[in-house]
Amino acid sequence: MSLSILSSRIFTRIHGFRHVSLRNGYAAYSRAYTSRKRFTEDHEWVEIHGNIGTVGITDYAQKALGDVVYVELPKVGTVIEKADVIGAVESVKAASDIYAPASGKITKVNESLSENPGLINKSPENEAWLCKINLSTPKELDELMDANAYDAYCAKG
């Protein structure tokens, strides 16, 4: 993923908002898992449950991309190293590469994105997860940002 937002100041406010006062209990949910969700500088997120990391692109990323028309997913069974290209998201004639946030083996991909790539815009950090990785080196995740650090990173533009 590759993006920064032109109107970063305005956007940051919206983005920061999410963590402060989202309704319907999502904020509480998100906080409970804050320690288990990590973010990359390329705007991917990874949520960790035991040995499995679920990967997607962030809300910030989908906004910067615009309407997503195609999602390229990795193949189940592929062994990947951190920072390998694992797919791409195409919007408005621009294909943006997606990078692995951690090493391991792809155990599952979100097939519904093939039929419905626009799900990335609707639910980037929940329903539109991209793939699940059986993590081979969970320690790598320590190098990634937590939610607060990622917010600050996005705010910087």
Next chain:
Amino acid sequence: MNTVVLPYIYLSKIPYGQALRLQNHLVQARFKTRDAMKKSLNGNEHSATDLLILLQHPYTYTSGRRDKGRTSKDEERLRRLGADYYETLRGGQMTFHGPGQLVGYPILDLNNYELSVRDYVAAIERTIINTCAEFDIDAKVAKDTGVWVGDEKICAIGIQVRRYLTMHGFALNCNNDMRWFEHIVPCGLQDKGTTSISLVKNEEVTVEKVVPVLCKNFGQVFYRTVKPLATVRDSFGYLIELLESSNIVNVPLQQED
């Protein structure tokens, strides 16, 4: 005029494969520089400079990322016409390149422009619209990406972004032979046609005539002064070294009048 210089090179005829290798060479070099800067090693601003590559390709068809691995039939058919064929990792779908078409591959770090991917595509569109306007052509954006004159596309756009670095780009029809488009459905749009600056103007407008106009307008949209690399070589020694070491193209370093 903006004081920040964006250098450009213009290659009057370069096969698609070579131009692709050149782009990858530049992007890979910048990844390395970026890593070095992160580790506070040798990297400095000058070793990470943007470049606008302008060129013309010989007859070539290319497909976009979403059709990767699924175009062997098209390939066979189109190669029989005497054209090159490539599956690419850019956005967009099938398109054509050939002599008389001005192709632009900006190798830019979007961080330098504070542009999102979406805004970058819009900036390219704006550049082309402004360029067309200087030829008294009323070009517009439409629902489908690219730049249009009425229902006919004058410029196709297809981009790949890797860690904020852009490659691939746009293809503006100047005076190319439009019959080559008849063999494909450009960009997957069935009901739309294609046109060129020369067709709209009803006079011959060459790529060479469009290049300086394009550069001026690219600079205005991206807040840069776009200059031939050859004229600013003292400030861009690293870039010249990088291009020469690529052994991919003979970069015209002597500015022609």
